[in-house]
Structure formats: C-alpha cells, structure tokens
Amino acid sequence: MFAARRAFTSALQTRAFSASARDLSKVTVLGAAGGIGQPLSLLLKLNPRVTDLALYDIRLAPGVAADISHINTKSKVTGYEPTPSGLDAALKGAEIVLIPAGVPRKPGMTRDDLFNTNASIVRDLAKAAAKSSPNANILVISNPVNSTVPIVAEVFKKAGVYNPKRLFGVTTLDVVRASRFVSELKGTDPVDENITVVGGHSGVTIVPLFSQSSHPDLVGNAALLKRVQFGGDEVVQAKDGAGSATLSMAMAGARFAESLLKAAQGQKGVIEPTFVESPLYKDQGIDFFASKVELGPNGAEKILEVGKLAPEEEKLLEACLADLKKGVSFVAQNPGN
Ligand SMILES: NC(=O)C1=CN([C@@H]2O[C@H](COP(=O)(O)OP(=O)(O)OC[C@H]3O[C@@H](n4cnc5c(N)ncnc54)[C@H](O)[C@@H]3O)[C@@H](O)[C@H]2O)C=CC1
Ligand SMILES: O=C([O-])CC(=O)C(=O)O
Numbered sequence: 271m272f273a274a275r276r277a278f279t280s281a282l283q284t285r286a287f288s289a290s291a292r293d294l295s296k297v298t299v300l301g302a303a304g305g306i307g308q309p310l311s312l313l314l315k316l317n318p319r320v321t322d323l324a325l326y327d328i329r330l331a332p333g334v335a336a337d338i339s340h341i342n343t344k345s346k347v348t349g350y351e352p353t354p355s356g357l358d359a360a361l362k363g364a365e366i367v368l369i370p371a372g373v374p375r376k377p378g379m380t381r382d383d384l385f386n387t388n389a390s391i392v393r394d395l396a397k398a399a400a401k402s403s404p405n406a407n408i409l410v411i412s413n414p415v416n417s418t419v420p421i422v423a424e425v426f427k428k429a430g431v432y433n434p435k436r437l438f439g440v441t442t443l444d445v446v447r448a449s450r451f452v453s454e455l456k457g458t459d460p461v462d463e464n465i466t467v468v469g470g471h472s473g474v475t476i477v478p479l480f481s482q483s484s485h486p487d488l489v490g491n492a493a494l495l496k497r498v499q500f501g502g503d504e505v506v507q508a509k510d511g512a513g514s515a516t517l518s519m520a521m522a523g524a525r526f527a528e529s530l531l532k533a534a535q536g537q538k539g540v541i542e543p544t545f546v547e548s549p550l551y552k553d554q555g556i557d558f559f560a561s562k563v564e565l566g567p568n569g570a571e572k573i574l575e576v577g578k579l580a581p582e583e584e585k586l587l588e589a590c591l592a593d594l595k596k597g598v599s600f601v602a603q604n605p606g607n
Pocket of ligand 2 (some may be wrong): 369374375413442501502503505506514515
C-alpha cells in the first residue's frame with residue numbers, strides 16, 4: 271500500500287519535475303538594446319516557451335526590459351546592469367544565449383571589416399558565458415559569423431567547457447531570404463518554400479541549393495543567387511549608413527531560438543540549417559560549416575550531409591569552401607585574444 275503510494279507520488283513528482291523542467295526556459299540576449307536586440311527581445315517575449323527573459327547590454331537594457339515587461343504574456347523579463355555581476359546574473363541558468371552584440375556594417379564595408387571590433391566583444395561575452403552558463407546553447411549573430419563562432423569555440427575550449435553540439439552561428443536569415451525571394455518569383459507562399467542554404471554567412475560562402483527545392487529550374491538564376499548571397503548588402507545600402515538588417519534578423523533569430531526550444535521540449539524532426547562545428551569538410555581544414563542540422567535536447571543532434579548537387583551548385587560550393595579556408599587563416603592570424 272505504502273509502496274504503491276510512494277510509487278504514485280514519485281511518478282507525480284517525476285511528472286511535476288519534467289513538466290517544470292520543460293516549462294522553464296530562460297533565454298538571455300546579449301546586446302539586447304541594439305537594432306536586432308530590441309525586436310528580438312520583443313519576439314521572445316511573445317513566445318510562450320520562454321519563461322524567463324534576461325536582457326543585457328552595455329547600455330539601456332533595464333529600460334528595454336521595463337518596456338517589454340509590460341506586454342501581457344506570462345514570462346518574467348529582467349534587464350541587467352552593465353557590470354560583470356550583471357552579466358553573470360543575466361547568464362546564470364540560461365538555456366539559450368543569443369548574441370547580437372557588436373557593431374553593424376556601413377556601406378562599402380564587408381562583414382570581415384567588423385572583425386577587429388566585434389571579435390573582442392564576442393570573446394569577452396563568451397568568457398562570461400563559459401563561466402556562468404557553460405551548458406547553454408550559444409547562438410552567435412554578431413558578424414563576421416564565419417569568424418565569431420570559432421572564437422566562441424576557442425574561449426569555451428580554453429575554459430574546458432566546450433560542447434560543439436551547443437554552439438551555433440545563426441544563418442537563418444539566409445534561409446528566410448531565400449524562401450521569400452523564391453516565393454516572390456514563383457508567386458507562392460514563402461511558408462511553403464523550404465530552401466536549404468549551406469556554407470557560411472557572407473557573400474559567396476552563402477550557397478542556396480535550389481536543386482533540392484521544389485524549383486530546380488532556379489539553379490543558374492544569377493539574379494536570384496546574387497540576392498540571396500548579397501541580401502545583407504541590399505539592406506546596408508538602403509539604410510545608407512544607419513546599420514544593417516535588424517528586423518528581419520530579429521525574426522530569424524527568434525525562429526532559430528523557437529526551433530531549439532521545440533526540439534529541447536521533445537519535438538522530433540526539427541531541422542534548421544546552421545553554422546556549426548562540422549565533420550563535413552574537416553578533411554579540407556574547414557572546421558565550421560553550415561548545413562541542415564537536426565536539433566534535439568542535446569542541441570545539434572545530427573549534422574546532415576549536403577546531399578546531391580547540380581553541377582552549378584558544385585562550383586558554388588567550391589568557391590564557398592575556398593573562402594571559408596581563407597577565413598580559417600584569418601582567425602588564426604587575428605585570434606582576438
Ligand atoms: N547573423 C546574421 O545573419 C546577422 C548579423 N548581424 C550582426 O549583428 C550585430 C548587431 O547588429 P545591430 O543590432 O544592428 O547593431 P547595433 O549597433 O544596433 O546593436 C548592437 C548592440 O550591442 C551592444 N553592445 C556592444 N558591445 C557590447 C558588449 N560588450 N556587451 C553587450 N552589448 C554590447 C550595443 O550597445 C548595441 O546595443 C552586428 O555585428 C551585425 O553585423 C546583423 C544582421 C544579420
Ligand atoms: O549584411 C550585414 O552586414 C548583416 C547581415 O549579416 C545580413 O543582413 O545578412
């Protein structure tokens with residue numbers, strides 16, 4: 271009788287524990303007062319899977335948090351002071367840490383031109399994350415993503431807490447753009463356009479695979495390819511010195527965070543292209559590569575092969591790999607330590 275009751279109680283406790291573990295998701299945004307950070311924080315506040323939203327920036331995070339906290343969804347929002355202890359408290363217990371901290375491009379700049387400023391910003395935030403949220407999923411948005419992601423890996427390795435399954439460069443905006451541009455050409459709903467984009471996140475390293483979509487006829491469409499590879503430049507030019515994509519990036523970052531949360535909470539078959547430490551081209555000296563990744567409770571559960579490509583896409587991939595290799599030596603020469 272007692273045993274049966276204990277078993278029942280323990281089953282209830284287990285349920286209660288897993289339910290609360292499932293329901294409690296702290297998400298931290300570093301750079302939360304910026305052009306991306308503010309709308310990203312807003313979208314995360316609207317996500318019922320997020321229960322605790324922690325906002326940190328070197329300026330204005332408490333103000334942004336006060337504003338967002340009035341939105342009538344259940345999550346708690348806290349803005350942290352720009353101090354080491356504020357940063358540590360923002361990170362403690364986080365399941366996901368999104369990093370859009372750093373400077374954006376101006377017309378005439380490449381993403382690599384941001385390296386000197388953003389590498390040290392990302393490095394310092396990564397040091398704090400390695401200390402205060404070593405098990406969190408780290409989502410790097412700050413450019414140049416092809417280089418800032420390896421920097422985070424190095425910091426985590428040095429701290430002895432690196433888990434490659436939990437480090438992601440956010441390339442979702444390339445996927446979002448590709449599906450939107452295709453839908454504009456084809457007169458379809460972008461929701462139905464799943465375009466895989468592999469490689470990295472700048473210029474020729476962005477490789478959309480139209481042969482694997484429902485529109486293989488788009489392989490070889492030079493204007494479309496240019497828009498996908500250089501969509502970021504389109505926005506930088508249109509903003510004319512006032513920054514780069516912020517609103518579409520916020521949506522893309524919120525979508526990737528939502529995918530991770532869904533997968534962590536047990537949904538199967540959640541797949542997103544993302545820039546991760548990858549075995550696919552290690553034999554060519556390339557440690558990080560974006561391809562479709564199956565997400566799960568442990569982060570990046572499975573890195574999918576690039577698959578069969580059209581001959582034109584093979585050429586694009588060659589150019590991508592050559593550029594990513596240059597990136598490797600670039601990081602090695604500018605470790606940002
Ligand atoms: N991965 C992607 O697809 C995309 C990446 N980006 C990149 O995202 C980054 C941010 O862009 P925006 O939000 O437009 O820039 P922004 O200048 O509007 O915002 C950046 C924010 O970072 C904060 N910040 C700077 N140093 C910090 C530190 N040490 N700790 C915490 N916060 C810090 C600033 O105070 C500012 O609020 C840029 O590097 C940009 O190139 C932009 C669009 C797409
Ligand atoms: O172009 C930029 O500098 C910002 C970015 O990464 C994008 O919009 O894809």
